Amino acid sequence: MPELPEVETVKRALEPVLAGRRIRRMEIICGSLRAPVRSDLPELVANRQVKEVTRRAKYILARFGHGTMGIHLGMSGTIRIEPARAALRKHDHVQWLLPAGVALRYHDPRRFGMVFWSDGDAEHERVANSGVEPLGPAFNAALLAKLCAATARPIKLLLMDSAKIAGIGNIYASEALFRARVSPLRPAKKLARPEAAALVRSCKAVLRAAIKAGGSSLRDHRYGDDRLGYFQLQHKVYGKAGESCPACSFPIARVVLGQRATFLCPHCQR
Numbered sequence: 001m002p003e004l005p006e007v008e009t010v011k012r013a014l015e016p017v018l019a020g021r022r023i024r025r026m027e028i029i030c031g032s033l034r035a036p037v038r039s040d041l042p043e044l045v046a047n048r049q050v051k052e053v054t055r056r057a058k059y060i061l062a063r064f065g066h067g068t069m070g071i072h073l074g075m076s077g078t079i080r081i082e083p084a085r086a087a088l089r090k091h092d093h094v095q096w097l098l099p100a101g102v103a104l105r106y107h108d109p110r111r112f113g114m115v116f117w118s119d120g121d122a123e124h125e126r127v128a129n130s131g132v133e134p135l136g137p138a139f140n141a142a143l144l145a146k147l148c149a150a151t152a153r154p155i156k157l158l159l160m161d162s163a164k165i166a167g168i169g170n171i172y173a174s175e176a177l178f179r180a181r182v183s184p185l186r187p188a189k190k191l192a193r194p195e196a197a198a199l200v201r202s203c204k205a206v207l208r209a210a211i212k213a214g215g216s217s218l219r220d221h222r223y224g225d226d227r228l229g230y231f232q233l234q235h236k237v238y239g240k241a242g243e244s245c246p247a248c249s250f251p252i253a254r255v256v257l258g259q260r261a262t263f264l265c266p267h268c269q270r
Ligand SMILES: [Zn+2]
Pocket: 245, 246, 247, 248, 249, 250, 265, 266, 267, 268, 269
């Protein structure tokens, strides 16, 4: 599932192709995604110029003068930038035709993604209800300490609660907790203030490192590569059960928390 750094990478790839350009035509091939794509969306965006491409939480937002088109990649969504003359593939559900024979194609085998619209300056409800942006200044030790004090849930589940903190998924939550030396199982309430501060720093650091890795994957990105935004970051604990902890050599453990595989060093993380 794409997490914040992957979405940021896709946004950065779309920016030079979309921002300042006019969408010639939009086509809905199959609009039954997680929420149905509005059938009048093609009319709303046809021959309109995209003013700006931004990201909020895991939503990619194309701002027009008269509203905003949002894209969420769901579980398996990808966007390809390719020549419009290239054949559509199975599971290509929406396409946008741009000047100079370029097409953007939204591909999503599991169809958990979304393409939506909000009028004027209003933010779509889904976007407006997102939690704090983890790379922004509002995500700081004071805020995390406040969120922690309010819940006895394990800290990893709080980090992954997108209504509280946007876009930190399973992989980056595991990695950030390892760097901060905090066990994912620790009740959030029991976090000391310096630990909250360390965890904020480590969340920002792992996300930034992943965005940087995504940026380098973009430089190597071939035109029409359908894995836009997916890249391999060197994980320290995620997916490494049984391997040696890079800090202390103790074997990395795998536990299941909130139905998700969680990786930790039981020696370093308390
Ligand atoms: Zn260790």
